[in-house]
Amino acid sequence: xRVDLEINKQKHGxxxxxxxxxxxxxxxxxxxxxxHAGCEHGVCGACTVLIDGAPARSCLMFAxxxxxxxxxxxxxxxxxxxxxxxxxxAFCETHGMQCGYCTPxxxxxAHALLAKNASPxxxxxxxxxxxxxxxxxxxxxxxxxxxxxxxxxxxxxRPQEPR
Amino acid sequence: xxxxxxEYSRPATLDEACALLAADDGAxxxxxxxxxxxxxxxxxxxxxxxxxxxxxxxxxxIRDDGDxxxxxxxxxxxxxEDDPLVRARLPLLAKAMPHVGHTPTxxxxxxxxxxxxxxxxxxxxxxxxxxxxxxxxxxxGKDTAVDASGFIIGPMVTSLPxxxxxxxxxxxxxxxxxxxxxxxxxxxxxxxFAFVSAAAxxxxxxxxxxARVALGIGAATAYPIAIDAGALIGSRAEEQRVREAxxxxxxxxEMMDDLHASAAYRKRAARTLAVRAVADAYKDAHARRS
Numbered sequence: 001x002r003v004d005l006e007i008n009k010q011k012h013g014x015x016x017x018x019x020x021x022x023x024x025x026x027x028x029x030x031x032x033x034x035x036h037a038g039c040e041h042g043v044c045g046a047c048t049v050l051i052d053g054a055p056a057r058s059c060l061m062f063a064x065x066x067x068x069x070x071x072x073x074x075x076x077x078x079x080x081x082x083x084x085x086x087x088x089x090a091f092c093e094t095h096g097m098q099c100g101y102c103t104p105x106x107x108x109x110a111h112a113l114l115a116k117n118a119s120p121x122x123x124x125x126x127x128x129x130x131x132x133x134x135x136x137x138x139x140x141x142x143x144x145x146x147x148x149x150x151x152x153x154x155x156x157x158r159p160q161e162p163r
Numbered sequence: 164x165x166x167x168x169x170e171y172s173r174p175a176t177l178d179e180a181c182a183l184l185a186a187d188d189g190a191x192x193x194x195x196x197x198x199x200x201x202x203x204x205x206x207x208x209x210x211x212x213x214x215x216x217x218x219x220x221x222x223x224x225i226r227d228d229g230d231x232x233x234x235x236x237x238x239x240x241x242x243x244e245d246d247p248l249v250r251a252r253l254p255l256l257a258k259a260m261p262h263v264g265h266t267p268t269x270x271x272x273x274x275x276x277x278x279x280x281x282x283x284x285x286x287x288x289x290x291x292x293x294x295x296x297x298x299x300x301x302x303x304g305k306d307t308a309v310d311a312s313g314f315i316i317g318p319m320v321t322s323l324p325x326x327x328x329x330x331x332x333x334x335x336x337x338x339x340x341x342x343x344x345x346x347x348x349x350x351x352x353x354x355x356f357a358f359v360s361a362a363a364x365x366x367x368x369x370x371x372x373x374a375r376v377a378l379g380i381g382a383a384t385a386y387p388i389a390i391d392a393g394a395l396i397g398s399r400a401e402e403q404r405v406r407e408a409x410x411x412x413x414x415x416x417e418m419m420d421d422l423h424a425s426a427a428y429r430k431r432a433a434r435t436l437a438v439r440a441v442a443d444a445y446k447d448a449h450a451r452r453s
Contacts, residue, residue, distance in 0.1 A: 061196065
């Protein structure tokens, strides 16, 4: 089946089997490898993408269901080639990652939180990433990264938007 | 962890969806897919055809019918969670929503999907059973309405016919000036499946005593059950009365028993959570301004 997807503000027409998940479509058809395949049944959160700005599991959605939505992957958060968003920078600075497998999803979940809530409490940050499993960091530096990014974004005069 | 092959249809109308369902025993409806897709990935479900109803117009809404709040089947769980009408008039559902999966699954999952799936631990099912909601489905061009307790007939088993599509759920609204709610559950970590859950709604009379009490227990038995809380009417929701009501209801019930929680534990936890939920609801009701 042909499906027309809008990913990171670009249109893509792809030919997929109905059983191909959005995750596999992103990775195998569009070479957007930032969405990671972890458990492939909705538990680990590594495949998180934003669907109309809200975090969702790309392994729990078939590509054929995904037309008409604005899909954002980690590749869409970078302000320019070779650059990192403020939130991504904060993850580097606070060592908010070790192996990096959960990181794109953590950043997207945090991005969605900060788009809605400029001053999240620690509990709100924890809640926002509670659907994402990290087996390395113990989460403390991830929470720290998001709080740091929030603080810096509040200092800016404009909201941080992916280009 | 890849689904078996299937055909995919996206009908434009509800009746078209029902016709597709009726034509193929192996066909299944999909809206949010947050339970069905994992089951397909594990090959515990192998539908021959998925009929996508997520975008059928007129199935996603939250409507105030005066004596009830009516919610369309494909209304997303995140929309219910954030809805001011639900918060104001259906506080028990509002209170339970944050416990339903987690943010990313609520962004896709629908209320109708949760009801039709009828998981013993589903919070939405518990609220529907506790409040005595009415579930409406369409089959062969005609609508049928059933009580939640008649709809949920087993663990993940409902009375929904194969060719029917659940279309809405109607939650009664309590009109008493002071209504409070309480919700508690125990799980291994927040947002996981509950081992036991309890939901309570209390309305007060002019003297501040219980005028009406709804109490339900989820995840402890094969499906969520409403507890007869008649003994609490006219009381100040004393703990002992709640315990007795739960004990009476669970005395002969077949408790779930698994690796995570034994039957005895579930019985004990059900009693404790019911006490907490009723106490919260009673306190919450007293805190409301009439």
